[in-house]
Amino acid sequence: MNIRHHFDDATLMAYAAGTLPEGMALLVACHLHWCPACRDRVKHAEAVGGALLDSIEPKSMSANALDDILSRLDDEQPTVDVSPTQSVILPKDVPAPLHSYINTSLDNLPWKRLGYGVHHIDLNLGSKGTTRLLKIAPGVSVPHHTHSGNELTLILRGSYSDEIGRFSAGDVADLDGEIHHQPIVDTDQDCICLIATDSPLKFSGLMGRLVQPFIGL
């Protein structure tokens, strides 16, 4: 996989610090599954947490904490390490973290039509923001728009182009309010992407502009 667009360092730091909403963390984990360069940067960002833990002022545990935990050890079974050979063969356009949410291939999903050339699946994560899969037909263009809050997009299949460049499978668009763009699906194949935002359901950003005309908001 030839990945050309990666995350902002700030996004990877939020992932490492554990402050991203579940949908955005899922999207980051999906890209990391494919991208050794970003995995490396996440290790650095996690080491920031390790260094902070080393320098933190310890708060003593209650007197019986150690006895309590020692008495519980015998009931704890080691976590089973699912080795790659045991895991199911995944479709190549569904990264492992996403597969545990959808449990099927992209083609078998119950896509819902949003309007001309656009279908979606809401992952209904119930966390802050929204997380959806979007399938956009060739040649379909999204109106010029800006973003409020943060919006992450990971391309799973196909490609699109906008003012920033060309995005194909594995690439991420890591955008915030400062970016103005107008993506258009630029091959004869559907473009399927995962989109996660951190603002509460407020129809704005790529999703909003797509949805607004169709559901009358």
Add this chain to the structure above:
Amino acid sequence: MQEDKPTGGDVNAVIQIAEEKKKQQRDSWSARLSSLAETRSKSEFAAIFEYFAPRVKSYIMRLGMPLATAEEVTQEAMLSVWRKCHLFNSTKASASTWIFTLARNQCIDRLRKEKAVEYELPEEEPDPDQRDMAEHSILEERMQVAISGLPESQAQVLHLSYYEGKSHSEIAEQLGIPLGSVKSRLRLAFSKLKAHWGEE
């Protein structure tokens, strides 16, 4: 007769010895955590617990958990150390970093009632970053020095993010600055830390 005052060189030597001691300590925690998977020794676990549990508790309290819950979540995090120690790989992270990620995930589960999403390596792809353990602790030592040398504005966003669990938008609101400024401060901090890490 007056004794010679210690020269700057001596002071540096003392600092070096202190840093060397810290590095050895870090190495030894990583080695002890690695061997715990084989020995499943409760006394070894107790030693690891005595060092790390109070740090994990302190971290969890800073994230905003009340005292009683913090203690309970610390116990859960330390139990996951026992359950998962065979998955600890000292070529990938130090003991502190690994335990930080376990505590962090426990907090995501408990504080936000969300699932912590971990990334998995694709099949049969060897991890390219095979640093040895000693190298890791040198890097973390440098990381600590680099963090303490960050300008206040960058150190502040780093602490709010990692230690208070604030999202970038929440930090922007709290400090009364644009979201873009929060991110650019974090980016600047990260590039300085990376420079100390010996890359770029």
